[in-house]
Amino acid sequence: MRKQERLATKEHREHKNFMEAKPEADRKSLDDRNKMTELERIRHSAAHVLATAILRLWPEAQFAAGPPVENGFYYDVELSHRISPEDFAKIEEEMKKEIKANNVFEKIIVTREQAIKDAESGRLGGLAERPGNASKFKIGNLQDIPEGEAISYFKNGDFLDLCAGPHVMRTGNIGAFKLTQVASAYYKGDEKNPQLQRIYGTAFKNKTQLDEYFKMLEEAKRRDHRKIGAEMGLFAIDTEYVGPGMALWLPKGGAILEALETLAKETEFAAGYVRVKTPHLAREKMYKTSGHLPYYADSMFPAMHLPLEGDAKTKREQLESSALKRFEESTAKLISSAESNIKGESQTADVRAASEEFLAAQKGWNTLRDEKDPTESYYLKAMNCPHHHRIFAAEPHSYRDLPLRLAEYGTCYRYEQSGELFGLMRVRSMNMNDAHIYCTEEQFASEFNAVNEMYLKYFKIFGIEKYVMRFSTSAPEGMGKKYVNEPELWKKTEDMVRQVLIDSKINYVEVPNEAAFYGPKIDVQVWSVIGREFTLATNQVDFAVPAKFGLTYRAKDNTDKTPLCIHRAPLGTHERFIGFLIEHYAGNFPLWLAPDQVRILTLGDDEKLLAYAKEILAELRANMVRAEGDFGTDPIKAKIAEAEKAKVHTMLVIGGRDMDAGAVSVRLHGKGNVGAKPKAEAVAEILASIKERRA
């Protein structure tokens, strides 16, 4: 659950800027703090109670930060004892005692000097003074409080903590709580700082709400795409033979993938896109030019070193021969200058210069010579844009050709850290619903708008009602560092994007200083029907990289101009999008997406009945319906149970009664028997539902 939240808040990685600096840690202002909801106060207070309990068990514990978070709270603690879930019961026991004591959360305002003194004595984040065990993290926290801001403590019972609050009135106001997990975290989130144990818990006003929360977690677990994916036979991750983070699409998952690609192809074709296809590899030069190397090298699969060939081989040979020539010439020159110097015909300085040149030439030649089997690096592509740029470069372009919309379900490979891999949500190989739109400045607004319209069209098809577009813009201080140094172009593009968002009345939030280095971007966050949040897609403007590849078109005034480029991937990657859809629909896909669209169930295997059933099956399959037959002698109850379990969307039950009437009995997954219908009507309905992609 938490992982999804992080996926969402930290943005999806498609097209994300590799040069982007880490946003500065947010520090809540006192105003923000006063806006804390009652639930947040309960949770924040529960964190203090947690610390109180831990101190009663391990008085030497040092605490760092203990805020409320989306689903609960945590406190970061440094303690030589490794807290494990087995310790939770006794910690909770101590917490209950503190809650039962119903101590008041007392606010105390102190001077900075007093606070430093109390931190040094170990009193802060402790039950008493602890000589020789200073509250080191609290000292660090104190440094973050701006001069002039009031410094306050909160005290419950003996526990005194540096804290801006606010809290509930008394510890007894914490209704119901539970410790949930233990994790590790770096102090202030910086891996250079000490590693702390982060104890997570959750708290609610009352037991009922706590129970509801755990029930919701259960529901989320039930809908987990990994669980449903295995049950329905959609995908497999074969770590032993294929590798971690690389999904194999099984036939049934492949059917969903196919349905999505067809949707994308139709939608894009109608919107004037053209399809291209690119290899999965490229030479090092590609990523040096795009700017992805060396900054992004860590996230790419390591280079493949191939023997030199073609152009690279020629260049190498030229390099070797010129180095050798320089070496030989400098040797000859050194000898002759030494000779003339002996004869007194030249200066010693000349010999020194010749000798320096000789040494340099020798070094150059030796370096080349010692390089056994010179190779050239190839990389698996981590993004499709450079390949598309080279497609643009492959032919001359006129302004009349623009906008040029190149689309491809491109396969990308990213060497994500092992700890980050997560089902289909975070993988190392992915199929991206990618496209790059090359256009003139004048065309930009309408192109960008069309892309947004496409997003909305997709949202409607999938019943995604809650979404927000995060519009990330530049910041003046990053010009020339984080961002390409084109302040005017930035302003112009950002204004254009903002205007499009306003005009189209799209739900968006603007986030300054989070743009890509080559332009502003929009991340699309959606919520599934059970309220899980996903960042599915990214949409970016690029006014820098096309220039690096020297892309131009001939403008009306007969000059060569660099096109703008819009990166877009409305359906994200197959991996993440299907992962989202599985959880969104809980595996109960609408007919057009369902891997098993129709199953014909016969009552027995009577020859005439079978002929009738097979005729219907053939008709469906001739119309590309994913239909199959269950023609065995199992009882109909068993066939139905099996089909329901497999989440077959439409079951056609056929017995003698139906055959005689030229009908079929229709049963829909999860909805039960909807009655008999003439055969032709049932088939027509199935075809229409698929064609219209009905929900």
Next chain:
RNA sequence: GCCAGCAUAGCUCAGCGGUAGAGCAACGGUUUUGUAAACCGUCGGUCGUCGGUUCGAUUCCGACUGCUGGCUCCA
């Protein structure tokens, strides 16, 4: 990469210092059926891998690998 938890049949799980069991699935039969499971049988596991302790390890200990929950990172 870091911290913690987990790893037994295809799946869900039980068991335990004396080399393993259930249900479902699969397979072979029997069963000819009206809306969520008819019956019988068979197959199936170096108990994740490697090492240590032990007369003996699936069980205890360690390392590794993978998965999971977090952290860090993320185009």
